[in-house]
Amino acid sequence: MTTRLAVRVDALLTGRAKAYTRPGSASGIDKHLRAGIVRIGELGLEGDEQGDTRVHGGPDKALHHYAFEHYADWQADLGPLPLLQTPGAFGENISTRGLDEGEVCIGDRFTLGSALLEISQGRQPCWKLNDRFGVTDMARRVQTTGRTGWYYRVLQAGSATAGDLLTLTARPHPGWTLRRLNAVLFDRVLDPAVLQPALQLPLVPSWRKLVERRLQQCEVEDWSRRIDGPDPD
Structure with a gap:
């Protein structure tokens, strides 16, 4: 049985890759609202780019x-930043109300318009959030709070528009919310009794490698390069 779950998509957003804040860097994090029908292909929304x-x-x-x-929550933490007034601040493609990391599970399948999507992983925030918000530890805050958002793979291409319903159709791993999986990865867990069950999930290769390395080496990876990024100068 699949729990009936559907939320309305308030916004679909895309962005073009362009030069970013640090020498040699580029990013498509600056997303903008899309009106009308947007094509969804294997690599995401038509017109979206990554740096x-x-x-x-x-x-x-x-x-x-x-x-x-x-x-x-971010406004309470950071104040009423202009960036936080409308969707797109975190480089997201889909914005909704009524669904968060505690309510979706790894492997969940959703229909959106005529497309079929599957939750593949949570987000591992990077230094580009620090520069976007002008907050030196923003990526670390996103990771620590668990307000990461999540990614989909596209199982069936299609099209959608803002206002369409995102509807759950399958939940093969109901015990593994993104919040639980985030906690395993980001709370620096080394307990085999916690890590071993995660290997039964359809983890993306990089996450599977991370869990296996922790089990083999009994140590947590260094995140400083991802979170702090290259020297701004």
């Missing part, structure tokens, strides 16, 4: 979804 395809985009990160409810 560094080594770590962003691709089939397992085709679409990024971020809960608009988190914006109120």
Whole structure:
């Protein structure tokens, strides 16, 4: 049985890759609202781009979804920043109300318009959020709070528009919310009794490698390069 779950998509957003804040960097994090019908292909929304395809985009990160409810929490933490007044601050492609990391599970399948999507992984925030918000530890805050959002892969291409319903059709791993999986990864867990069950999930290769390395080496990876980024100068 699949729990009936459907939320309305308030916004679909895309952005073009352009030079970013640090020498040699580029990013498509600056997303803008799309009106009308938008095509959804294997690599995400038509017209969306990524500045560094080594770590962003691709089939397992085709679409990024971020809960608009988190914006109120960020305003409480950071103040009423102009960036937090409308969707798109976190580089998301999909903005909704009524769905967060505690309510979706790894492997969940959703229909959106005529497309079929599957939750592939949570977001591992990077230094580009620090520069976008002008907050030196913004990526670390996103990771620590668990307000990461999540990614979809596209199982069936289609099209959608803002206002369409995002409807859950399958939940093969109901015990593994993104909040639980985030906690395993980001709370620096080394307990085999916690890590071993995660290997039974359809983890993306990089996450599976991370869990296996922790089990083998009994140590947590260094996140400083991802979170702090290259020297701004």
